[in-house]
Amino acid sequence: MNRAPSTLRASDRVRAGLARRYRAERRFRRFGMAAILFAVASLFVLLASIGLNGFSAFTQAHLRLDLAFDPAALDEPDADFGALIRQALQREFPEVSGRSERRKLAGLASESAAGLVRQSLLANPQWRGTTVPVWLPTSDRVDLAVKGSIDRRTPESERQMSNLELDWVDALIARGRIETRFNTAFFTSGDSRQPESAGILGAFMGSVLTLIVTFLFAFPLGVAAAVYLEEFAPRNLWTHLIEVNINNLAAVPSIVFGLLGLAVFLGLFGLPRSAPLVGGLVLGLMTLPTIVIAARSALAGVPPSIREAAQGVGASPIQVVFHHVLPLALPGMLTGAIIGMARALGETAPLLMIGMVAFIVDVPGGFTDPATVLPVQIYLWADSPERAFVEKTAAAILILLVVLALMNGLAVVLRRKFERKW
Amino acid sequence: MSKSILLAATLAALTLAGTAQARDQIRIVGSSTVYPFSTQVAEQFGKQGKFKTPVVESTGTGGGLKLFCAGVGASHPDIANASRAIKPSEIEACAKNGVGAITEVKIGFDGIVLANNKSAKPMAITRKQLYLALAKQVPGDDGSLKPNPHTIWSSIDSTLPASKIEVLGPPPTSGTRDAFVELVMESGCGQFKWVKDLEKSDPSRHKAICQGVREDGAFVEAGENDILIVRKLEATPTAFGIFGFSFLDQNADKIQGARIDGVSPTFEAIAAGTYPVARPIFFYVKKAHAASIPGLKEFVAEFTSEKSWGEDGYLAAKGLIPLPKEQRTKLAKEARELAANVK
Numbered sequence: 001m002n003r004a005p006s007t008l009r010a011s012d013r014v015r016a017g018l019a020r021r022y023r024a025e026r027r028f029r030r031f032g033m034a035a036i037l038f039a040v041a042s043l044f045v046l047l048a049s050i051g052l053n054g055f056s057a058f059t060q061a062h063l064r065l066d067l068a069f070d071p072a073a074l075d076e077p078d079a080d081f082g083a084l085i086r087q088a089l090q091r092e093f094p095e096v097s098g099r100s101e102r103r104k105l106a107g108l109a110s111e112s113a114a115g116l117v118r119q120s121l122l123a124n125p126q127w128r129g130t131t132v133p134v135w136l137p138t139s140d141r142v143d144l145a146v147k148g149s150i151d152r153r154t155p156e157s158e159r160q161m162s163n164l165e166l167d168w169v170d171a172l173i174a175r176g177r178i179e180t181r182f183n184t185a186f187f188t189s190g191d192s193r194q195p196e197s198a199g200i201l202g203a204f205m206g207s208v209l210t211l212i213v214t215f216l217f218a219f220p221l222g223v224a225a226a227v228y229l230e231e232f233a234p235r236n237l238w239t240h241l242i243e244v245n246i247n248n249l250a251a252v253p254s255i256v257f258g259l260l261g262l263a264v265f266l267g268l269f270g271l272p273r274s275a276p277l278v279g280g281l282v283l284g285l286m287t288l289p290t291i292v293i294a295a296r297s298a299l300a301g302v303p304p305s306i307r308e309a310a311q312g313v314g315a316s317p318i319q320v321v322f323h324h325v326l327p328l329a330l331p332g333m334l335t336g337a338i339i340g341m342a343r344a345l346g347e348t349a350p351l352l353m354i355g356m357v358a359f360i361v362d363v364p365g366g367f368t369d370p371a372t373v374l375p376v377q378i379y380l381w382a383d384s385p386e387r388a389f390v391e392k393t394a395a396a397i398l399i400l401l402v403v404l405a406l407m408n409g410l411a412v413v414l415r416r417k418f419e420r421k422w
Numbered sequence: 423m424s425k426s427i428l429l430a431a432t433l434a435a436l437t438l439a440g441t442a443q444a445r446d447q448i449r450i451v452g453s454s455t456v457y458p459f460s461t462q463v464a465e466q467f468g469k470q471g472k473f474k475t476p477v478v479e480s481t482g483t484g485g486g487l488k489l490f491c492a493g494v495g496a497s498h499p500d501i502a503n504a505s506r507a508i509k510p511s512e513i514e515a516c517a518k519n520g521v522g523a524i525t526e527v528k529i530g531f532d533g534i535v536l537a538n539n540k541s542a543k544p545m546a547i548t549r550k551q552l553y554l555a556l557a558k559q560v561p562g563d564d565g566s567l568k569p570n571p572h573t574i575w576s577s578i579d580s581t582l583p584a585s586k587i588e589v590l591g592p593p594p595t596s597g598t599r600d601a602f603v604e605l606v607m608e609s610g611c612g613q614f615k616w617v618k619d620l621e622k623s624d625p626s627r628h629k630a631i632c633q634g635v636r637e638d639g640a641f642v643e644a645g646e647n648d649i650l651i652v653r654k655l656e657a658t659p660t661a662f663g664i665f666g667f668s669f670l671d672q673n674a675d676k677i678q679g680a681r682i683d684g685v686s687p688t689f690e691a692i693a694a695g696t697y698p699v700a701r702p703i704f705f706y707v708k709k710a711h712a713a714s715i716p717g718l719k720e721f722v723a724e725f726t727s728e729k730s731w732g733e734d735g736y737l738a739a740k741g742l743i744p745l746p747k748e749q750r751t752k753l754a755k756e757a758r759e760l761a762a763n764v765k
Contacts, residue, residue, distance in 0.1 A: 105735070115469055131568070147755075151675065158540075158675045193462045193740070270497060274477055336533065352481075359461040361468055361475040370447065370477045380480070383647050385458065385672040385741065 019088040050401075060183035060196060061138040061146040063109055063172065065089065069121060081121075082106070082114040085136070092177070093168060104165055108172075110137040112197040125144035137185065138178065140170030140195040140388035144179060145169050149387070161385065186395065190363045191377065194365045198381070200396055202363045204354070206276055206371030207345060207403070209364060213280020214287060214344050219337050221284075222291030223326075226333075230290075230299040231321050250289035257286045258350030266354060273355035282350050287340035294336020298329040331418035338411040342404055348375045372398045445496040446716055448476035452503030453597050455532055455666055456703050459737050460503050463725045466736065473717030478503075483597040490518035490706060500711045500718055505532065505597030508764060514628060523762035527722065528753055529731055531743040533667035533692040533700040534602050536589075538681040540556040542584060545680035552682070553610020554578045555587050556641050558634035561614045570636045575617045590644040590651045591635075591664035598648075601611035601701040602664055606682075608632050609698070630634025652677060667692060667700075668741025693741045700743070709760045719760065726754040 065088040073083070076248040085107045090096065096105050113136040120134065121127055137143075141160050144150050146169065156163050172178045190202030225246075233239045261282035271278050300323050310320040344365045351357060357376050364371035372380075374396065444747035450460055457480045468475025481489065483504045490502035491512060508526065536552065538545060554560055555578055560570050592599040611632040612618045614707060620628040635641050644663070645652045647741050651663040652673050662680070667687060670679050679687035684700050691697040705725070712718050724730060733744050744750065756763060 112469075154675045160672075160675065193458070193465050265475070266497070272445075273497070274479070355477075355479050357480060358477040359457070359464065359480075361465055382481075383649055385649065385669045387672060 005358065027180075047401075050394045053391055054396075054398045056147050057186060057391040057395035058183055059147075059180040060179045060185065061143040062135045062179055063138045063142075064092070064133050064135050064177045064179070065109070065367050066131050066133050067127060067318070069127045071129050074121070074128065080114075081117045083292050084117060085109050085113055086386045089198070092172070092175075101164070105161070105168065107139055107276035108142050108165070108168060110139050111194050113137060113190070119393065135179075135181070135369075137196045140386060141165075142169055142178070143196055144388055146173070146178060186392075191359055191380070192361065193359075194384040195384075195392055197385050198389070198392055200374070200377065200399055202360055202374050203374045203377035203396070204403075205364050206279075207373040209276035209367055210279040210369060210373055211341055211345060213277055213367060215279055215337070218287045218291050218340070219333075222288050222337070223333055225288075226292050226295030226299060227321060227326065230296050231325065232317070246289050246292050250293060253349075254286055254347050255353070257282050258353035260285065261350060262353040266325060272368050272370075274358055274360070274372075275368045276325045276364060276371045277367040278354050279351055279356050279371070279373065280367075282354060283344040283347060286347070286350060287337075287344050290340035291333070293335040293338050294340070295329070298332025298336065299325060301332060302328045311331060328420060329356040331415050334414050335411045338407055338414070342407045345373075345404060345407070346375050346400070348373075348379055351376060374403070424552065447474040448501065448715060448718055448721055449499040450476055450478045450501040450503060450705075451481050451489045451499045452479075452501075452705070453483040454480045455483075455505040455597055456503035456529070457531065458668065458740055459703075459742050460501075460705065462737060462740050463721070463730055466730070467717075467721050467724045469563045473720065474722060475716075476501075479581050479630045479730060483600075487512045487643070487706070488515075490708065491519055491521055493519045494521055494710045495712070496707065498708075500708050500715050502706045503512060504706060506600055506701065507704060508706060513764060521708060521710070523760075524764040525707040525709055525722075525757060525760045525762060526706050527707065527726065527757045528745065528749075529705060529725065530737070530745055531692055531740065532703050533687050533743065534605065534664060534696055535667055535687040535699070536596060536662055536664055536671045536682065537655065537670050537677045538662045538680065539655050540676055540678050542659045544678050545583070545662070546684070547578070547582065547680055549606050549611045550610045550673045551578050552584065553607050553659065556589060556635055557607065557611065557631070558636045559631055561611065561617050561631060567631065570638070570640075573640070585660045587640045588642070588658070588661045589640065589664060590642045590654055590661060592648075593643040598664070598666060602699070603635070604632050605699045605701065629660050643714075666741075667743070671741045683716040689743060693746075707757075707760060707762065709762055712760055719758070722757050722760070726750075726757045 065085060067084045067088050071082070073080075086102070089105050089108060090102070093105060096102060103232050116136060117134065124132075140147070141150070142165075145161055145166060150160055150166075152159075152166065161169075169178065182356060185197055186199050188201055189199030192198040229239060229242065261278060265278045265281055266273060306324050306328065307320050310324045311317075314324065348357065351373065355370075357371050357379070358370065358372055359380070361373050362369070378393055378396045378400065381389045381396060448464075450464070452460075457478060461478045464476040464478050465472065469617055472750070479486075479499075483506060486499075486502045487504060487508060490499050492498050507591065508524070513524075515722070516522075555572060555575065557570055559567050560572070561567050571754075572578050572587060574584055574586055576584040591602065617628065617631055620631070644654065648665040648669045651665050652669055655661055655663045657675050663677075667679075667689075670677060670687060681687075685691050685697045687697055687699075692700045707718070707722055725736075728750070729735050731742065731750065734746075735744070739746055745753065
């Protein structure tokens with residue numbers, strides 16, 4: 001007999017609560033949006049600050065000097081190409097005299113300029129005996145001044161460049177002898193202690209060589225382990241134990257793999273220090289669990305009907321796996337492998353132990369040449385006292401981010417291309 | 423398919439293990455303080471085109487000497503950089519592994535500075551005051567010992583600023599920290615007579631009093647990265663940082679060095695030996711490698727040439743404080759002969 005009022009009250013309650021429930025829904029959506037906005041904003045701030053800092057590293061101030069290639073001076077066994085540059089600068093500023101001022105004047109050009117002059121003369125033997133205008137990189141401080149990174153309002157004693165040097169730079173700019181040009185050296189050379197001649201190619205090649213080894217080592221091994229565990233191994237205590245261990249290994253700090261590499265690859269096998277071969281093997285061990293886990297879930301995603309149908313037409317277990325299951329699971333495995341490799345690309349800790357955190361000038365050409373990798377290069381530059389390395393560091397981070405984005409993009413493309421919907 | 427790749431990789435690894443014995447490139451390990459100078463010489467040396475550019479690893483002094491002393495042969499480094507002299511225990515370890523003849527080359531000085539933001543007032547402090555600010559336990563003149571009570575500088579001495587004590591410095595693994603403890607803390611606590619007397623009677627207590635750095639947040643271990651400390655000083659005007667002179671030199675427009683015992687950290691003062699917190703830096707050469715590693719002797723010659731470590735050399739431009747002229751001449755001769763001068 002109380003039915004009618006109670007239903008009325010129930011619907012009233014629903015109606016009264018409706019607004020609250022809508023509010024809760026809206027609030028939840030707003031929280032979600034806020035979280036995404038926060039993530040996007042942080043990413044934007046990060047990228048913008050790195051981009052703003054690093055963009056200037058892609059250009060470099062160059063100085064046009066009229067070099068007089070006097071055959072008499074060049075034929076001496078220890079020909080001093082730095083002298084050619086000093087003479088050319090002296091002709092620009094004939095009023096400069098005295099040892100310390102001359103040294104300062106010579107310091108406008110990069111320390112690597114003499115070597116560049118020698119190389120270009122070897123490439124252009126017809127220059128001998130003539131005076132040729134040549135564009136040479138300036139020193140890092142001139143580069144900073146041209147890019148406006150040296151604050152001229154600070155007192156002279158605390159500035160990187162004196163008033164005299166800044167006057168020279170201004171005069172050279174007015175005469176059209178200083179120009180910022182695309183910094184090709186950054187993309188074509190290895191590390192250097194001179195910020196203006198330091199390049200990323202050595203570290204980039206090191207990363208490529210290391211990742212090739214990582215992939216060749218970890219992918220086949222990881223896939224083989226996953227196929228066995230998923231398709232053939234009996235389910236018992238042992239396989240469970242192995243499973244738990246693989247999941248555990250995926251969470252082991254990377255420095256531990258570095259110590260393992262030091263003990264096994266360098267100590268036991270006697271492989272060379274600082275080599276991409278060893279770095280690749282260490283990073284391969286590190287990514288192996290990730291690949292096994294990804295590959296197993298890809299295999300588990302292949303429907304049992306495929307296996308049953310293959311068995312039904314008489315395929316042996318090995319034929320079932322290699323002809324039917326593996327090709328279908330491959331895109332998922334590759335995606336997992338690429339994400340694992342992207343993590344390996346960003347590692348420095350395990351490489352410290354095997355000597356890949358090092359100053360290496362020569363661009364590595366093989367798997368046993370001493371090499372370093374992109375994140376290590378970033379670390380080494382970030383740790384350098386010279387101010388001009390700040391922009392190089394940011395530029396190297398940009399390159400690393402681009403490589404990472406390309407790798408992750410490749411993972412998406414592979415998935416799209418080969419993915420099958422059931 | 424996977425099997426054949428694995429097989430190939432194993433074979434490659436095995437053949438490489440055989441070839442690893444020959445090496446035509448100098449390998450250098452060690453201190454991150456010496457790293458900027460060592461790499462500079464390595465690059466200049468490589469540019470001459472006669473030998474490959476040496477590989478320089480930044481492992482820290484202790485780690486470097488450990489690798490250096492691990493043995494003789496191509497798989498061990500030829501040179502170890504050090505921001506302190508080799509310890510007797512390390513010489514012993516070397517000898518045990520057959521690394522007998524070692525040449526020590528002192529290359530110059532590195533000053534350790536206490537610096538703060540340019541916008542703040544410059545600091546003038548004595549080593550005793552600095553010790554009292556950073557020690558874990560503070561001794562009194564009457565033989566008492568209490569946990570460090572100072573939270574602001576002016577409570578140590580009224581001439582110091584009335585701001586919070588906040589000092590960023592290197593961790594215990596760093597050679598800079600070792601040198602700072604030796605040159606500032608030890609000297610500061612040595613000014614309490616009863617603590618100084620402990621050195622003979624109770625060395626371990628002496629060590630605890632003199633070398634213990636406070637852990638209550640006033641001293642912040644900022645990692646091996648000196649440039650990080652410089653950045654933090656730019657952001658916090660009240661904080662001080664402890665790091666190598668070359669970082670002050672390169673960032674003189676943003677930070678300033680404190681006067682210690684009345685002397686400012688300048689190139690001239692450190693070279694003249696009047697600035698109290700300066701230490702010599704070294705590298706060590708394995709004599710046994712001179713015959714088998716091409717260019718080792720020539721590299722040592724390059725490092726010890728006037729155009730490199732001289733007053734106007736390229737290392738001075740990078741912040742190395744050169745040795746006096748007569749010392750350079752004598753050490754260069756010793757170094758070029760690879761005299762076994764470490765005993």
